Amino acid sequence: MELIKTMKPTRRTLFLRKCKIVQFIRFIALNLRILKTAWFPPRRP
Incomplete structure (x- = not known):
């Protein structure tokens, strides 16, 4: 701490x-990636 x-x-x-x-x-x-996946979820068939 000095x-x-x-x-x-x-x-x-x-x-x-x-x-x-x-x-x-x-x-x-990382937050932007998480937000992107949250707003635009990957479309799964």
């Missing part, structure tokens, strides 16, 4: 921030 107090943009913090952004984008993509 690393968070010192807000120096080190390589590790930048890497973690990048990972957070990637996870956020993945989360949004």
Whole structure:
């Protein structure tokens, strides 16, 4: 927790921030896929 107090943009913090952004984008993509299947259910014969 001491690393968070010192807000120096080190390589590790930048890497973690990048990972957070990637996870956020993945989360949004997953939600969009779920919503798409919810609104337009696949037609099963």
